[in-house]
Amino acid sequence: MATRKLGFVIRSLPYKTEASRLALTHAISSQTVEIYLEDGDLVEPVVCYIGDGVLNCLKGQQAAKHYGVTSIEQHARNSLLLDLNVMICKEDLDKRGIPDNALVLDAEDIGGETAAKVVPYSEIQKVMESVDHLLFC
Amino acid sequence: MATRKLGFVIRSLPYKTEASRLALTHAISSQTVEIYLEDGDLVEPVVCYIGDGVLNCLKGQQAAKHYGVTSIEQHARNSLLLDLNVMICKEDLDKRGIPDNALVLDAEDIGGETAAKVVPYSEIQKVMESVDHLLFC
Amino acid sequence: MGKLTIGCFSSLVGSLSLDFAVKLSEAAVQKGHKVDLWLSGNGTMLAKKGQKAFKDYSHLAKKVQELLATGNFQITACEACAEARGYHKDEMAEGLKRFSMDWYLASTFSADRVLHIGGD
Amino acid sequence: MGKLTIGCFSSLVGSLSLDFAVKLSEAAVQKGHKVDLWLSGNGTMLAKKGQKAFKDYSHLAKKVQELLATGNFQITACEACAEARGYHKDEMAEGLKRFSMDWYLASTFSADRVLHIGGD
């Protein structure tokens, strides 16, 4: 019985590459990983947004309307619906003048119980140190 | 009977994307474009390297040895072998401390007759103004 | 009414540049212009038939067919770029052509405007 | 001897990141390590069979087969990412597997080291 922690650190802008979308879909896939593992073993992801990556968290993304693809906002909501541990770097939000109310911070309306946390970079650094593996993108 | 001039302006680094390689192979394909055109009609490319794009012109690229792919140097030599008009921005070379003798400036050894020219940016600006279409990459 | 030639080297999924190229083509055709779309590099991914539509991924196959049906839109993939990725002639989506790169240059010869989307 | 899991999302041709992933796998296997290589996003382009070798393009199919033959190398492509690009099950190169994304996470569970190449 063991738990391995994976730190997904999203530093890329949305849409120009698939990096942030795939980080979220991979993190979410932790929900079904048990089929490959022994009883009691777990993979626990934490998702951190830093740098330009914080722009993935903006509310109101209309990518589905204009391009017919799921928005990154929707993936972010799904990650919260599944109660993943999500952190957004406060300094990077402040630098870009993004207020908390512009962000996808919870998925309460669809049943998510865990909110994303806006935290100082030092908290994210601690996550990087505590996880077993780091996945930057 | 008409000639249309195309300005390929290479500003990308080699290898990270196919941008510079494809710019050169497309410019070179002007040699066979007549099969689609009426007698006497021509497409005449000029190739300009600016910004980080000047790093495509370095001699001694061993991409074939290490990765089994034709080097950008080889494509640059092919463009000179076929006597394309090639210009490299002097300010961008100077900024990066790259001397002329580090560059692929001719393909004399394989029969090319036209050398690439190291020119001030103002000359490249003139080319941009004089061509019919601009193709940046 | 004019002719617009677009070259696009960007991959099918992710960058949205191919989406841009197709949507710009659509807007131009709707205004009565003619459009040639040239796919090279990773852009040739659009030429493969049998792409499954998922909500998470760009799916341009249908729009391309609608544009082809107008008669004012041509789409051609670079032959070598396609083969290098394992897309053979019999795997091409319907209505798409394959030629060598000189096709693109010939298209620019008679184009009023050219937009070259040259990177990934 | 350890286990290295590499995830690579980069396209087959152009970025050379897939080349990096395959060459790093080779070096690791030669030193007695085990390697799992996960292909997602545009990285799934490597999974398509029938890629023609041209001098201008990365051609990794042969090296992948050599690595598979050692028995210390697994390579798996993301099923949805492949389907979205039109790579169906019968078009997979020999020896490559297809699974959903949880396969990758399971591979990291038992890995000593993980290298995630997450962009194009």
Next chain:
Amino acid sequence: MKLGVFVSDFRSGSDVLDRLTAEKLGIIFVGNGVYHATVKEEGKSCPVLDKQAHFYVLTEDLESRGFTAAQVDSRVKAVTYSDVVDLIFNDYEKAIWI
């Protein structure tokens, strides 16, 4: 020349843009270029907007990324794909993508 420049990225291309000159210069923010028109850093709007040029931003790409036209810098005009076609054919002789 009359040059229309499609700016498709947020963190690259400024070296090219800084040097470009044209009798008439249009800068059209598309893709992740739309952040130039919307994101202020340390309270300052993007330096590219100080250039002598006409600025446009593609509404579809703006909205896809979670912005509305109200959040766009006042120097930048929101346009649609249909408008972009007219810009290409009527306002600029050459178009480049960076």
Next chain:
Amino acid sequence: MKLGVFVSDFRSGSDVLDRLTAEKLGIIFVGNGVYHATVKEEGKSCPVLDKQAHFYVLTEDLESRGFTAAQVDSRVKAVTYSDVVDLIFNDYEKAIWI
């Protein structure tokens, strides 16, 4: 933590790199990251080399781009793929790619 960072690009990633701290930090220039180890701009070597870290550059990627080990900044050690495997397994506990 002991962290190995693969730096694969020339013009992006410095925002991430500037903030990273680690008990032992290794920076491995690969792909177009090799220009950090070889190109001086305005006569100055790349600021990333002033960071407190161990620096490596992948010889295969260096040579592919037309450089030799002799042109590499003296703070950077040229390594092969085989060496990189040892760095990953022996010298650093975590590896990231930026």
